[in-house]
Amino acid sequence: MYRQIVVLTGAGISAESGLRTFRDQDGLWEEHKIEDVATPEGYARDPEMVERFYNERWQQLHNGKIEPNAAHKALARLEQEFDGQLLVVTQNIDDLHERAGSRRLLHMHGELTKGRCPRSHQTFLLTDHFGVNHTCTCCIPAQRLRPHVVWFGEMPIGLDRIQHALDTCDLFIAIGTSGTVYPAAGFVDTANHHGAQTVEVNLVPADRHSQFQYHLQGKASEIVPQLVEQILAGEVIGEKPLSGAANV
Incomplete structure (x- = not known):
């Protein structure tokens, strides 16, 4: 039919x-303010904190219990x-x-298992956690990959x-x-x-x-x-x- x-x-x-769903009833994303971990501005202020947040999500997804x-x-x-x-x-x-x-x-x-070049927007599959060594291969100099996640304020x-x-x-x-x-x-x-x-x-x-x-x-x-x-x-x-x- x-x-x-x-x-x-x-x-x-x-x-x-x-x-676990990101957003709790109090509006926090697992005890984080949305503007700190889910906006381009939050990432610009503290990329390491944002990376830790998504690394924790990545660990949960790959802990062997989630199917x-x-x-x-x-x-x-x-x-x-x-x-x-x-x-x-x-x-x-x-x-x-x-x-x-x-x-x-x-x-x-977006996808938790990918990083994105902030300049070219090309995506790269992640096999482990985000870190300073995760850079693109599409630019010279290589750019630090950001999470391939659509944040508030993005299309x-x-x-x-x-x-x-x-x-x-x-x-x-x-x-x-x-x-x-x-x-x-x-x-x-x-x-x-x-x-x-x-x-x-x-x-x-x-x-x-x-x-x-x-x-x-x-x-x-x-x-x-x-x-x-x-x-x-x-x-x-x-x-x-x-x-x-x-x-x-």
Whole structure:
């Protein structure tokens, strides 16, 4: 039934794998002020502190305990078996989608496992922690790599590609995202405008102002595999209830 699908994933899908979300209820990013560790100005003031912050995130991601969960794996299966067009857009900077097998993937907020040259913007894969020895190979003199992370005040990555996919999709699914931070918060409006079916998967109840046509409340690791089964079977989402989900 579907030919072009866009999936947006947020912190909720990775939280089920054991990754702590950056932002706490008090607005701090794991006991740090946002302006200190998530802005270009903070990096300019104290690059070593910012590097330590992201090195701690890198260590958590590679501690041997964090693995893709059933939702990540189901989306990878969808990519392999769906005969239409699929784009997974993630707000997460971890590599759990890649580890699960996803390749048609766009990290709109960057990637924790990469550094970026501040002059050429070329990216480099990191095999260990940030430090003064991490420099680019594209410039003379070599430039110190900064985290390949989109900070507050910077433009998300790949917006033109995302916009085109939303303009032409017939199904848009948002998984584990608060839907409050723009531009991602506006993706559902774009998909609705172009006639797509829009589905939200989240642990929390639907906001009364939500623009999604369907809200499935529950764990992504339980709901997403069922959604993928329905899509691959040629069924329309919402025609029959899913187990373990509050269907609205």
